[in-house]
Amino acid sequence: MTELAFHNSATRQREIFAPIDPQHVRLYVCGPTVYDLAHLGNARPVVVFDVLARLLRRRFPRVTYVRNITDVDDKINARSQESGEPIAAITARTTADFHADMAALNCLPPDEEPRATGNIDRMITLIERLIANGHAYAADGHVLFAVNSYADYGRLSGRSTEEMLAGARIEVAPYKRDPGDFVLWKPSGDDLPGWDSPWGRGRPGWHIECSAMAWRYLGTDFDIHGGGHDLLFPHHENELAQSVCAFPGSRFARTWMHNGMVLVNGEKMSKSLGNFLTLRDLLANGPWAGEAFRLLLLKTHYRSAIDYTLDRLHEARGELDDFYALLTRGLPEPEEDDPLVAEMAEWALEPVADDLNTPLAVARLRDLRTLENVATVGGSATAVLSRVGRNWQPASGQAAAALRQAAGVLGLLSADPRTWRQGGADDGAAIEAAIAARLAARAARNWAEADRIRAELTAQGIVLEDGPSGTTWRRA
Ligand SMILES: [Zn+2]
Known part of the structure; x- marks a missing residue:
């Protein structure tokens, strides 16, 4: 099998992937803050890292994929104060909606999905370690991370101090020693969620939540940390600073992977532009829309921006229709360990191993469809075989079986083909x-x-x- 290689945001280079423990690969991805329905942009990291997790599971004996739920956050508090709905009801409802939406995109659940509120004790322990190590200080009921105490601050995102100050919506506050210092813990009045701590009743800052949950489930050092490119600074920069300063000698994540943004009709989504789309809006197009959106996402490389349009969604649906049409033909089923089927599936998946080149993998699925058509109804496979570089002569059913196998790793073509053809996806x-x-x-x-x-x-x-x-x- 081809070796795995990923673009590491931390080194800005493509690197051969060598896990810390080849018996157990560990992956952390930042999950949703549960105060509102997921929008199209929220879906992209979930789909991208679902493909990564499927790929890793195929290659390694054990994979632990952790994606958190942020269920304590000022945005949630603000939503509750606006609407009058209790915080627990908002977070439970939004979490359930998120799960349903991601399932509609064929995303498998992560192995662990910790909630921030279930890990407050870990956060307090981390903050105590940071204070003891001279990287944080308590002031006025707050605890702040002292960015000047960590020489590598800014290295992950490649930013200078000035750029960081400009990019971080810095809150000037009298209790801060340096304007770039960020909050690890803040005080809560009686009307807000709070936990007892050595610094009084309060709640954690967002960044410390991920450091604590990654530590609990993956240890101080693990293989891959993923998330949207918009999280690189300050969120990931701060996670990294907290974790390596709490555990001197550790390096936190070895590989950082960031996905690009989703635009809608050529522009950044915004409520004022009227192009803000939730997944519920998208899924209302029909039971086919979830898988079609997944295919639309995978047809662009994960590090590039994607422009979503309804036309592109329908185009992706048309492609799925063609694939499913092939699979309803009642083709012969090859043996489960058929070597040519395995070879063809592996060929289609090769690009995924190369920094998740899913657009090329999707193109190869189309080539397998052509090979099946040639095997079943005749025609010429010369163009496909020249791309493959091997003289495959598959019998009827073999290329279709390889197509289904490879598509499974991309999370595609898993619906019942007949149900799909009847206009309903398998929900x-x-x-x-x-x-x-x-x-x-x-x-x-x-x-x-x-x-x-x-x-x-x-x-x-x-x-x-x-x-x-x-x-x-x-x-x-
Ligand atoms: Zn995070």
């Missing part, structure tokens, strides 16, 4: 995700949320049946 995964969210709400004794999810499913014609061995569902 079983989304329903399962909603059922899991309802069970979680019940376990947290959040009956209102559990009832809301049941009502939402009922409205979609899904009947839930709770039994002694769990919850099953059927269509009404």
Whole structure:
């Protein structure tokens, strides 16, 4: 197999991937702050790093993929104060919506999905270590990270001190020693969520949350840290500073991977421009829209910006229609360990191993479709075979089997082909995700949320049946 190589944002170079422990690859990706529905831009890191996790699982015996839920944040507090809805209800509902939306994009759940509020003790421990190591100080109920105490601050994002000050929406505050110092802990009044700490009742800053959760699940050193390019500074710069200063001698993540932004109709999404699209808006186009959006995303390299338009979504749907049409033909099924099938699937996936070149992998899926058409109905495969550089002569069914195998690693073509052709995607995964969210709400004794999810499913014609061995569902 070709070796894996990724572009490392920290070194600005393509590097051969060599995990710290080849028996156990560890990956951390920043998850959502749960106060509102996910928009198109929020979906991109989830899809990109879902492909990465699938690729790693194919190559290594064990992978731990951690993606957090930020459920304590000033944006959540502000939303609750505006709407009057309790914070716990906002975060539970938004988390369930996020899970359902990501399932509709064929994204598998991460191995661990810690919530910030479940890891406050770890954050306090990290902050205590930073104070003890001379990298943080308490002042006025706050604890701040002293950026001057860490010589490499700014190195990850490649920014000078002036650029960092300009980019970080610096809050000038009398308790700060340096305007660039950032908050690790801040005081909470009685009307805000708070936890007891050595510095009084308060709550964590956003950056320390990820450092604490990465440490808990992956240790002080791990392989890959991912997220959107907009998080590089200050969020990732600050995560790195906190973690290496709390654990002298550690290096935190070896490889940093950042995905590009999503534009809508050529412009940055914004509510005032009227081009702000949530995934719910997108999924309302039809049951095919989730997979079509996934394909649309994967047709652009993850580090480039993507321009979303409805035309491009329909174009991606048309391509999926062509693939599924092939798969409904009732082709012969080759043996499971057919060597030519394995060779063709591996060829299609080679580009994914090269810094997730999914656009080329998708082009190779099209080539496999051509090979299947030639094997089944005749025609010439010369153009494809010249790209491949091997003289494959697949029998009917072999190229289609390779196509399905390779597409699976991209999270594509997993719906039942006949259901797809009937105009409906297989929404079983989304329903399962909603059922899991309802069970979680019940376990947290959040009956209102559990009832809301049941009502939402009922409205979609899904009947839930709770039994002694769990919850099953059927269509009404
Ligand atoms: Zn983070």
